[in-house]
Amino acid sequence: MEHINEDKSSMDNLTDTNVNVGNTERVVSAIAGGALVAYGLKRADTTGILLSVLGGGLALRGATGHCQVYDAMDMNTNEEHGFAGEQDSNKKSRGFLSSKIHVKKSVTINKSPAELYQFWRNFENLPKFMSHLESVSNSEGNRSHWVAKAPFGTTVEWDAEITSERENERIGWNSVEGASVPNSGVVEFRPTSTRGTEVRVVLTYEPPAGKLGAMIAKLFGEEPSQQVYGDLCRFKSMFESGEIITTEGQSSARKEDAKAAKA
Amino acid sequence: MKAVCWNGKHDVRVENVPDPKILNSRDAIIKITTTAICGSDLHLYNGYIPSMQAGDILGHEFMGEVVETGKDVGNLKKGDRVVVPFTIACGNCFFCQRDFWSLCDNSNPNPEGQETLYGFSGSGLFGYSHMMGGFAGGQAEFVRVPFADVGPLKVPDSLEDEQVLFLSDIFPTGYMAAENCSIQPGDTVAVWGAGPVGQFAIKSAFMLGAETVVVIDHYKDRLALALQENKNLRTINFDDEDVFEQLKDMTGGRGPDSCIDSVGLEAHGTTPDAILDRVKASMMLATDRPHALRQAIHCCRKGGTVSIPGVYGGFLDKLNFGAAFNKGLTLKMGQTNMHKYMPKLLKHIEDGDIDPRFVISHRLQLDEAPNAYKQFNEQKDDWRKIVLKP
CATH class of the missing domain: 3.40.50.720 (NAD(P)-binding Rossmann-like Domain)
Incomplete structure (x- = not known):
């Protein structure tokens, strides 16, 4: 099953990497920069000259979309940049205006790429190790229906479709239009010479603003990358040790554990 | 069952807790016949090891009799007499396969603490804080042993508990x-x-x-x-x-x-x-x-x-x-790669090269554990090694 269709947001196919300022911010930069230049020139004193220079910088930043300061600070507010990409997701800071959550995590599993790929490719298996998923069911063609756990016993549901696929190597998927939480992901299975398979996941969520957004944020945990990492550790344990080890339900002198044991 | 529980610095009590259950398919439940207090338990007693929680069951040196096995434990049966390594290891990961059993990738369900402190997490340990997996320990009447198909070592009836107990750690x-x-x-x-x-x-x-x-x-x-x-x-x-x-x-x-x-x-x-x-x-x-x-x-x-x-x-x-x-x-x-050494050292005991009983200074009942911890901590010269009987 070679190349169903190529993933638009492929890891290997990034947009212009020089642009590190988001679109809205570029417009704001350009307008504010222009205003500062005008005001600075009008003052015509030392402060005015400094303000003009600053304004010129801002205007240039707006026009080119590239910010030297962001470069120095390792920052990027350009949403398109690094969408499911390699370059930004391990950086320490994110843009102030970006609403997307990018996560990139890897784990090495002492099994062949084929075994891991085949298990993952059947999305119905994913809830076995992805703790926030309640179920995934395969629909027609490349589509699947995802149900995730949400606070207070509710659920969030969406449909997704496979956007790219290379057997035993990678799977890319996107939520289809109309999803309340637009999201996309790519998983890669890379063989190593002696260490098993490197499994790398890149996920992007776009939580909506407002109350629902807050709920979604809670749904994916305070730290989405920790959530994904936990899922990958469970995936690894399932394959390497045949189970996901737990201490839930074990004995202790704590009252809640005593209650759980009786139930 | 009765178990020795940590309740805070210098506060160890024998409490009634629920009996352990099989939680994973490779678990076994062991009825403890002999257990011991380790010098490293004093680090917990003195509050030096972070991530302990009040109510945790202590103990990582223990042995006993198999009373129940999970469906994937094929090598043990009810009644087998075993000594259990204090490190928990899956046997299949990169580290286990290279004899670094105490660095097992798959036996710590809470790796985040060690990952924050140390970069990566080692194996789970019995009764030694939540950072080390949060597993209930063996200073109790029963204990649940994960990955029981690769950990516990069967011991011959010709050897007494006290002769093989210290294969569990020291x-x-x-x-x-x-x-x-x-x-x-x-x-x-x-x-x-x-x-x-x-x-x-x-x-x-x-x-x-x-x-x-x-x-x-x-x-x-x-x-x-x-x-x-x-x-x-x-x-x-x-x-x-x-x-x-x-x-x-x-x-x-x-x-x-x-x-x-x-x-x-x-x-x-x-x-x-x-x-x-x-x-x-x-x-x-x-x-x-x-x-x-x-x-x-x-x-x-x-x-x-x-x-x-x-x-x-x-x-x-x-x-x-x-x-x-x-x-x-x-x-x-590093923590001891227990599984690598246990069979070889059992052979040394069987051959009479060493009789580990020489370290024991006190033989007490499990109920006496709180005082044993106190005395052990305060008078190390007399209180060298305490063995407890449930």
Whole structure:
């Protein structure tokens, strides 16, 4: 099953990497920069000259979309940049205006790429190790229906479709239009010479603003990358040790554990 | 069932808790027949190990009888008599397959704590804080043992519990410490701490071919026991003697070829650095008191090995790394790779090369554990190794 269709947001196919300022911010930069230049020139004193220079910088930043300061600070507010990409997701800071959550995590599993790929490719298996998923069911063609756990016993549901696929190597998927939480992901299975398979996941969520957004944020945990990492550790344990080890339900002198044991 | 539970610093109680259940398919439930208190349990008792929770069941040295097995435990059956390693390991990951059992990738369900503190997480341990997996320990009537198809070692009926109990931790720990020294003919090995791990390290160093072993401590009875148990052993009491001068004197000025720190993070000592450590640790300015380790690094000969079975938890202050670097030392350490050593050491016991019972000082009932912890902590000379019967 070679190349169903190529993933638009492929890891290997990034947009212009020089642009590190988001679109809205570029417009704001350009307008504010222009205003500062005008005001600075009008003052015509030392402060005015400094303000003009600053304004010129801002205007240039707006026009080119590239910010030297962001470069120095390792920052990027350009949403398109690094969408499911390699370059930004391990950086320490994110843009102030970006609403997307990018996560990139890897784990090495002492099994062949084929075994891991085949298990993952059947999305119905994913809830076995992805703790926030309640179920995934395969629909027609490349589509699947995802149900995730949400606070207070509710659920969030969406449909997704496979956007790219290379057997035993990678799977890319996107939520289809109309999803309340637009999201996309790519998983890669890379063989190593002696260490098993490197499994790398890149996920992007776009939580909506407002109350629902807050709920979604809670749904994916305070730290989405920790959530994904936990899922990958469970995936690894399932394959390497045949189970996901737990201490839930074990004995202790704590009252809640005593209650759980009786139930 | 009855279990010894940690409730805070210096607060250990025997409490009634629910019986353990099979939680994973590779689990077994063991009815404890004999268990012990380890020197490293005192680190928990004294509040040095983070991420303990009130109500946690203590104990990582135990053995007993299999009463129940999960569906994927094919090698054990009800009634088998087993001794259980204190490290929990899956047997299938990169580390287990290379005999680094204590670094197992899949046995700690809460790896985040160690990943934050150490970068990566080691294996799960019984009864040794939530950072180490949060597994209920074996100072109890029953215990749940994960990955029971690769951990517990069956022991022959010809050997008593007390002869094989210490295969659960301190004998393999002392042995690995000595093995890490790569002992060559003519070697002198210096061992800091004549506690149970030190005692096994001394015997193991001789078993592995050391010509001379020197043990350093200030508990007279512990030094006397070591002397009584080993020919060619020399002792240094650090209360009365200058350790470095004595070691040089004993080795023709060369220094010991290998140094074993079987003391760990709560070292005693009377030198200024040791006193400062105690002050800092009591004010929470330092996590560990590494006096023994500092001295071992200082005394070790050029190109020698410092082997560390003693437990350390966090940041060490004023460690002379320059000494280690400029003398080209090899440092070897870590939790014991238990599964690698247990069958071999059981054979040594069966062959009569060693009878581990010599370390035992007290035999008590499980109910007496709170007092045993208190006495062990306060009077290390008399209270050397406590064995408990549920």
